[in-house]
Amino acid sequence: MTRPIVLRGGRVIDPSRDFDQTADVLIQDGRIAAVGVGLGAPDEAEVRDVRGGVVAPGLVDIHVHLREPGNEDVETIASGTRAAAAGGFTAVCAMPNTDPVTDNQAAVGFIVRQATLAGLTRVYPIGAISVGQKGEQLSEFGEMVGAGAVAVSDDGKPVVSSHLMRTALEYARTFDIPVADHCEEPTLASGGVMHEGLVAARLGLKGIPAAAEEIMVERDILLAQLTGAHVHLCHVSTRGSVDLIRRAKEQGIRVTAEVTPHHLALTDGACEGYDTHAKMNPPLREAADVAALRAALKEGVIDCVASDHAPHAYDAKEAAFDDAPFGIIGLETAFAVAYTELVESGLFTLPELIARMSTAPAKLLALAGGTLGPAAPADVVVLDVTARWKVDPTLFFSKSRNTPFAGRTLAGRAALTVVGGKVVHEAKARGAPAPAPSP
Amino acid sequence: MKSAVLGKDLLGLERLSPDQIRLVLDTAEPFKEVSERPIKKVPALRGKTIVNLFFEASTRTRISFEFAEKRLSADTVNVAATGSSVQKGETLVDTAKNLEAMRIDMVVIRHPSSGVAEFLGNRIRSNVINAGDGQHEHPTQGLLDLLTIRDKHGRIEGLKVCLVGDVLHSRVARSNIWGLLKLGAEVGVCGPDTLMPRGIEELGVCRFRRIEEAVEWADVLNVLRLQLERMEKGFIPSLREYYRVFGVTVERLERAPRRLTIMHPGPMNRGVEIDSRVADGSHSVILDQVTNGVAVRMAVLYLLAGGRPELAAAAKRASPPGPLSTSWRGGTTGAPE
Numbered sequence: 001m002t003r004p005i006v007l008r009g010g011r012v013i014d015p016s017r018d019f020d021q022t023a024d025v026l027i028q029d030g031r032i033a034a035v036g037v038g039l040g041a042p043d044e045a046e047v048r049d050v051r052g053g054v055v056a057p058g059l060v061d062i063h064v065h066l067r068e069p070g071n072e073d074v075e076t077i078a079s080g081t082r083a084a085a086a087g088g089f090t091a092v093c094a095m096p097n098t099d100p101v102t103d104n105q106a107a108v109g110f111i112v113r114q115a116t117l118a119g120l121t122r123v124y125p126i127g128a129i130s131v132g133q134k135g136e137q138l139s140e141f142g143e144m145v146g147a148g149a150v151a152v153s154d155d156g157k158p159v160v161s162s163h164l165m166r167t168a169l170e171y172a173r174t175f176d177i178p179v180a181d182h183c184e185e186p187t188l189a190s191g192g193v194m195h196e197g198l199v200a201a202r203l204g205l206k207g208i209p210a211a212a213e214e215i216m217v218e219r220d221i222l223l224a225q226l227t228g229a230h231v232h233l234c235h236v237s238t239r240g241s242v243d244l245i246r247r248a249k250e251q252g253i254r255v256t257a258e259v260t261p262h263h264l265a266l267t268d269g270a271c272e273g274y275d276t277h278a279k280m281n282p283p284l285r286e287a288a289d290v291a292a293l294r295a296a297l298k299e300g301v302i303d304c305v306a307s308d309h310a311p312h313a314y315d316a317k318e319a320a321f322d323d324a325p326f327g328i329i330g331l332e333t334a335f336a337v338a339y340t341e342l343v344e345s346g347l348f349t350l351p352e353l354i355a356r357m358s359t360a361p362a363k364l365l366a367l368a369g370g371t372l373g374p375a376a377p378a379d380v381v382v383l384d385v386t387a388r389w390k391v392d393p394t395l396f397f398s399k400s401r402n403t404p405f406a407g408r409t410l411a412g413r414a415a416l417t418v419v420g421g422k423v424v425h426e427a428k429a430r431g432a433p434a435p436a437p438s439p
Numbered sequence: 440m441k442s443a444v445l446g447k448d449l450l451g452l453e454r455l456s457p458d459q460i461r462l463v464l465d466t467a468e469p470f471k472e473v474s475e476r477p478i479k480k481v482p483a484l485r486g487k488t489i490v491n492l493f494f495e496a497s498t499r500t501r502i503s504f505e506f507a508e509k510r511l512s513a514d515t516v517n518v519a520a521t522g523s524s525v526q527k528g529e530t531l532v533d534t535a536k537n538l539e540a541m542r543i544d545m546v547v548i549r550h551p552s553s554g555v556a557e558f559l560g561n562r563i564r565s566n567v568i569n570a571g572d573g574q575h576e577h578p579t580q581g582l583l584d585l586l587t588i589r590d591k592h593g594r595i596e597g598l599k600v601c602l603v604g605d606v607l608h609s610r611v612a613r614s615n616i617w618g619l620l621k622l623g624a625e626v627g628v629c630g631p632d633t634l635m636p637r638g639i640e641e642l643g644v645c646r647f648r649r650i651e652e653a654v655e656w657a658d659v660l661n662v663l664r665l666q667l668e669r670m671e672k673g674f675i676p677s678l679r680e681y682y683r684v685f686g687v688t689v690e691r692l693e694r695a696p697r698r699l700t701i702m703h704p705g706p707m708n709r710g711v712e713i714d715s716r717v718a719d720g721s722h723s724v725i726l727d728q729v730t731n732g733v734a735v736r737m738a739v740l741y742l743l744a745g746g747r748p749e750l751a752a753a754a755k756r757a758s759p760p761g762p763l764s765t766s767w768r769g770g771t772t773g774a775p776e
């Protein structure tokens with residue numbers, strides 16, 4: 001058993017209990033043993049002085065691509081969870097567009113085993129909706145849930161057939177899991193490489209109109225209404241989608257949604273100069289969309305932040321914009337981007353952001369974590385929100401480097417990440433003076 | 440190598456200043472004369488090596504560049520995509536590195552993807568000239584169109600120029616829009632909404648949906664080529680209807696309140712976007728565009744290679760024989776003639 005840990009003197013923020021005050025946190029036997037002022041430390045405990053830091057439930061990312069099995073040269077479950085730990089995440093959900101596709105219980109079990117071997121953050125697999133993600137035949141949700149899957153999704157692709165989406169929702173309801181959809185009407189989006197708007201018109205690049213997302217958002221909402229099942233909308237990117245989701249929630253339809261840090265931070269202007277690191281799907285949209293997404297996240301119309309961490313080979317983005325793959329990595333920048341854009345700008349309080357990056361996503365998929373409540377698993381992050389650091393992808397734990405934030409100075413980072421009472425990441429003090437030689 | 444007046448690369452007209460554009464046009468003037476000589480060659484680029492890297496078939500642009508290069512005495516190599524390593528899967532980066540390793544001075548690149556000229560320009564030290572990248576820009580076409588309009592009307596400022604047809608997929612349209620706006624023209628676009636980029640009005644152009652309105656408004660119509668595959672992809676229902684609704688015909692021009700100048704970047708689809716009688720008629724400056732193409736490309740090559748623009752300015756001031764050729768005679772060993 002690992003030694004007990006006392007995190008002494010930090011600002012403890014636990015959105016699950018509206019708790020925000022200076023306190024100590026005692027971690028024992030892999031669980032939160034106590035939160036309070038002036039806690040006594042057990043004899044064998046490791047006492048860490050975290051004054052000036054923020055102690056919060058570990059961050060939870062419900063949308064990552066770990067690329068294992070199939071693309072281990074760009075990421076593995078081990079490297080991806082190491083990156084997650086560095087980003088302050090204690091749990092991630094792995095999307096099933098692996099090679100082969102994670103569409104059966106054995107494949108789900110493989111991911112769980114690899115994650116256990118890596119021993120870093122928790123990994124919850126998401127199973128494919130359809131066999132081979134081909135959009136034809138439902139995969140075996142029941143067995144996949146038995147093996148550890150927490151949701152189903154064909155992410156990477158939309159569910160084109162409305163009939164398949166309907167049956168997936170109905171069948172998923174049996175097992176109490178949501179169906180997560182990548183909303184993209186394929187005939188409208190076909191051939192598009194960035195947001196359809198003035199920047200695309202100038203650059204001469206084929207656009208993906210906002211309507212390509214919104215049509216599918218509305219379809220999924222209607223099907224959730226029809227079936228009474230829980231639909232989760234991945235990486236919402238347009239103000240139109242926000243309006244549709246708001247209306248659906250007001251009607252009591254079981255819809256939840258996520259937004260990525262990059263859609264909260266960047267616009268299609270980032271594609272200027274044909275920067276392929278700004279190529280993702282859904283594409284970066286306009287300033288009005290960014291503003292609507294931020295407001296929706298604050299209100300809770302959008303439930304949580306998810307990174308859509310999508311590693312690609314180092315040279316894959318060295319290509320014509322048309323030919324480069326979609327997607328960027330995000331685990332190691334997600335908190336800092338969100339903190340810089342939302343909290344430093346004064347839009348969010350820090351507890352509000354932690355709620356959207358920990359408590360809400362954990363609750364959405366009924367995962368352990370997202371709380372520092374009594375006897376909760378000790379999934380904890382200590383955040384240093386005073387740290388300012390320059391994004392240098394060569395220092396990433398991820399095997400990939402494809403980020404549009406390279407060179408940006410961001411605020412906030414994880415100083416310490418604890419999963420089940422075990423330290424899985426500890427930031428090296430950057431730029432700290434070397435210890436003085438003892439006399 | 441970075442030239443003093445145009446920078447390292449010519450990627451598009453969007454990022455050139457009005458003065459830079461005027462400078463290229465002025466520099467092109469004396470080069471027109473070179474092509475009228477019995478021996479059409481000056482030694483301005485002697486010893487320079489230029490690669491014409493064409494990932495997309497384009498006979499006329501490639502030939503125009505090649506003439507321009509040869510008339511400036513450059514050594515040139517043509518690389519066509521067909522059968523080259525490029526089509527065998529060599530990446531753009533590898534292509535760039537290989538060109539760099541061969542120590543060439545300039546690359547003229549045509550590519551079906553937008554942004555590739557800039558991509559290449561950012562990765563090699565040689566000067567890069569965009570000869571058309573996807574649906575982005577075709578700056579030398581834009582410049583030769585400007586020169587042709589200036590020749591015909593004596594000015595560009597205040598003229599009304601309308602681009603007719605497939606603006607959405609046209610790099611020629613984008614280069615024209617930037618160049619014309621920068622030199623003070625009013626710019627219109629005319630065509631069905633299916634062939635217009637969304638947000639085009641925000642660039643500061645007038646939008647016409649009827650060719651009759653464009654004809655009534657404009658001094659110049661620049662008729663864009665309609666790629667025949669646009670019909671297959673469903674942007675227009677039929678070529679027949681396109682001609683009926685948007686074709687530039689003699690009958691339509693006869694109703695124009697003033698004498699219009701008709702341009703076309705070629706190659707033309709006669710009877711689709713333009714009536715043969717218009718293309719071959721007295722309104723047309725289409726062949727002047729082709730002639731000016733060589734002069735403009737000579738000017739661009741000359742300036743990017745570090746040629747001094749004063750020569751061109753002097754050439755404009757003086758009466759023949761142009762001081763440009765005098766300077767060359769004085770400034771180089773071995774006279775061109």
Ligand SMILES: [Zn+2]
Pocket residue numbers: 155156157182234235281282
């Ligand atoms: Zn997706």
Ligand SMILES: [Zn+2]
Pocket residue numbers: 063065095155156308310
């Ligand atoms: Zn994804």
